[in-house]
Amino acid sequence: MIALGCDHGGYELKEAIKKYLDKQGVAYKDFGTNSIESVDYPEYAEAVANSVASKEAEKGILVCGTGVGMSIAANKVPGIRAALISDCFSAKATREHNDSNILCLGGRVLGENLALMIVEIWLNTAYIGAHHAKRLEMIQKMEDKAKK
Template identity: 60%
Template structure:
């Protein structure tokens, strides 16, 4: 299950991602926001992060205008490794090397076609489990 969350700046892109996940048969849970009305991104970052930490959802996807604020908010929670990615190389590398559990994107930065490729790359790339990457993650978590 994929946890989805956004603020008003990411609402439109989140709708595209929902359609994409539905078309692929990928289960998801939408934690809001549900309109384009102005709202506070930390609220939705926290909801998605809590769903990932509780293991209710395997991964999260967060979207705000730039992806920056919502990723910072999510990363405040111990155990969350939210990565802001606007290209497939970064999405693949953060899964392989950082075992990132939340993908963050900017709805005002990236178009939906490319964003959906990034989502697929993130969700389909396993963590490498290389010793050096495990060691580095443990250093982050300590």
């Protein structure tokens, strides 16, 4: 299951992503928001990040105006590797190398077609592990130190 969330700046793109996921038969849970009325993005980033961190959702997708705020907020939750992506190469690389578990997109900076290509690539690319696992372990140690 994919956890979805957005603020007002990402609402329209989130709705397009939902249509794409429906066509692909991919299950999702929509954490909101559900309109273009102004809201505070950290609330939605936290809900999606907690869903992914707790393993309720396999992955998450967050959308705000630029994707920056969502990525900053989501990465505050331990175990989250949220990646702000705006091109297809990075979508593939962040899954293969970083095992990113939340995709962040900018609803005001990406066209719908490119955004949906990024979503498709990101969802269908596997983590390759190998020497990248050492780097993820290093990141985990940074998180562990920060908790103390």
